[in-house]
Amino acid sequence: MTSTTAAEGAVRPVSHRLGRAALAVTFWLGVWQVAAVAVDQHVLLVTPAGAFGRLVELVVTVDFWGTVGHSLLRIGAGFLLAAAVGILGASLAHRVLLVDVLLTPALAAIRSTPVVSFIILVLIWSGSGTLAVVISFLMVLPILYTTTLEGIRHRDRALLEMTTTFRVPWVRRLPVVDLPAVLPFVVAGCKVGVGLAWKSGIAAEVIGLPQGSIGEQLYEAKIFLSSADLFAWTVVVVALAYGFERLVLLLLERTEARLARGPVR
Amino acid sequence: MIRLRGITKAYGGQHVLDGLDLDLPDGRVTAVMGPNGVGKTTLARILLGLETPDAGTIDGLAGLSCAAVFQEDRLCGQLTAAGNVALVLERRTPPSAVHAELAAVGLDAESRAKPVRELSGGQRRRVVIVRALAADADLLVLDEPFKGLDATGRDLVMAHVRARSAGRTTLFITHDPGEAEQLGDQLIHLDPPTADVR
Numbered sequence: 001m002t003s004t005t006a007a008e009g010a011v012r013p014v015s016h017r018l019g020r021a022a023l024a025v026t027f028w029l030g031v032w033q034v035a036a037v038a039v040d041q042h043v044l045l046v047t048p049a050g051a052f053g054r055l056v057e058l059v060v061t062v063d064f065w066g067t068v069g070h071s072l073l074r075i076g077a078g079f080l081l082a083a084a085v086g087i088l089g090a091s092l093a094h095r096v097l098l099v100d101v102l103l104t105p106a107l108a109a110i111r112s113t114p115v116v117s118f119i120i121l122v123l124i125w126s127g128s129g130t131l132a133v134v135i136s137f138l139m140v141l142p143i144l145y146t147t148t149l150e151g152i153r154h155r156d157r158a159l160l161e162m163t164t165t166f167r168v169p170w171v172r173r174l175p176v177v178d179l180p181a182v183l184p185f186v187v188a189g190c191k192v193g194v195g196l197a198w199k200s201g202i203a204a205e206v207i208g209l210p211q212g213s214i215g216e217q218l219y220e221a222k223i224f225l226s227s228a229d230l231f232a233w234t235v236v237v238v239a240l241a242y243g244f245e246r247l248v249l250l251l252l253e254r255t256e257a258r259l260a261r262g263p264v265r
Numbered sequence: 266m267i268r269l270r271g272i273t274k275a276y277g278g279q280h281v282l283d284g285l286d287l288d289l290p291d292g293r294v295t296a297v298m299g300p301n302g303v304g305k306t307t308l309a310r311i312l313l314g315l316e317t318p319d320a321g322t323i324d325g326l327a328g329l330s331c332a333a334v335f336q337e338d339r340l341c342g343q344l345t346a347a348g349n350v351a352l353v354l355e356r357r358t359p360p361s362a363v364h365a366e367l368a369a370v371g372l373d374a375e376s377r378a379k380p381v382r383e384l385s386g387g388q389r390r391r392v393v394i395v396r397a398l399a400a401d402a403d404l405l406v407l408d409e410p411f412k413g414l415d416a417t418g419r420d421l422v423m424a425h426v427r428a429r430s431a432g433r434t435t436l437f438i439t440h441d442p443g444e445a446e447q448l449g450d451q452l453i454h455l456d457p458p459t460a461d462v463r
Binding site for chain 2: 158161164165166172176
């Protein structure tokens with residue numbers, strides 16, 4: 001007999017998604033294992049077990065957490081700074097045409113310039129200490145600026161006219177008219193921006209080799225031909241990027257949900 | 266007195282208002298009627314400062330605060346009825362006063378507690394009317410305010426509008442001659458291309 005309750009029906013899509021994800025992960029781990037066995041050279045391609053074994057060795061050391069903290073702090077700071085400047089810049093550009101006229105081509109130039117050019121320029125100007133901050137900032141800024149400006153331009157005109165007519169102060173308009181319209185665009189920008197911040201930030205560290213960074217560890221993995229270290233640190237970067245993205249999106253989605261509920265009066 | 270002289274407005278080369286002369290006496294309700302496309306809503310938008318006339322002058326409008334019922338509801342869907350009304354009021358207005366105004370147009374406590382996106386069209390229209398009437402405005406612009414209300418609701422809300430708009434300079438746009446007679450102190454019929462005052 002096959003009957004499902006409403007509760008089971010509601011749970012099923014989640015379990016299906018998890019099942020599909022587990023299937024995909026298992027499949028690709030299998031492909032990795034088969035490839036590693038076929039190559040049969042740990043220097044070139046370590047097995048999944050070898051990589052995770054190395055990861056476990058790293059995780060229990062104090063240095064590992066120091067390295068993670070170093071990169072997390074700098075790339076996170078670059079991302080948050082870009083989000084703040086991008087959102088404020090877009091708000092200003094919407095009000096002052098000259099700001100938009102000046103910023104749009106500058107940000108378009110940043111977007112199309114190879115990231116290594118910036119990395120080398122920052123290394124020449126200020127060294128490797130702030131490299132990951134500057135690079136992740138530069139890569140995320142155009143995205144957050146563009147998406148926020150797009151969101152501002154997509155606000156409900158009818159509601160804006162209503163608030164103008166009633167002379168509603170902007171501080172009261174912001175949470176009920178502006179933010180609900182702009183936040184989905186900011187969320188979309190952050191989804192793209194977080195991944196880019198980590199990719200560019202780590203790439204900058206590999207080239208600039210700031211002491212105690214994940215990039216330095218990846219570079220050493222290359223020098224010592226240690227694919228186990230390479231894969232282990234790559235897993236760490238992926239996990240950090242994913243965790244950081246989830247945290248940022250969770251905060252934004254909670255704000256979105258709170259605004260959607262509106263104040264209780 | 267708000268005096269409009271020679272107000273002209275065209276969209277894409279087509280005149281909507283062409284040399285309109287109109288007086289809105291202080292503290293009186295001016296009802297405006299006319300067929301679709303004659304420029305009633307454009308007139309409302311010009312008075313609210315949302316459109317600039319191509320030609321003509323308006324005296325007595327500068328510095329006046331405005332409140333309006335637009336043809337569309339223009340409510341923040343996520344806010345409750347009280348939240349929408351409170352948005353346009355001074356912060357010191359007590360919530361109980363807002364709730365009393367909403368109750369006066371037939372919105373019960375349950376309806377007032379819901380986000381307005383969950384209310385019926387008629388209920389939302391009542392919120393819109395209360396919002397305009399509760400605002401401390403010198404000029405009230407009501408553009409087809411009773412659109413979407415059933416007969417019973419219309420009578421209740423109209424009585425509320427009559428009470429709350431008394432003594433306030435009001436432009437009342439309607440298609441219904443009965444509404445215009447009941448609420449208007451003077452009746453203007455707009456016919457293209459000029460206004461005919463009777």
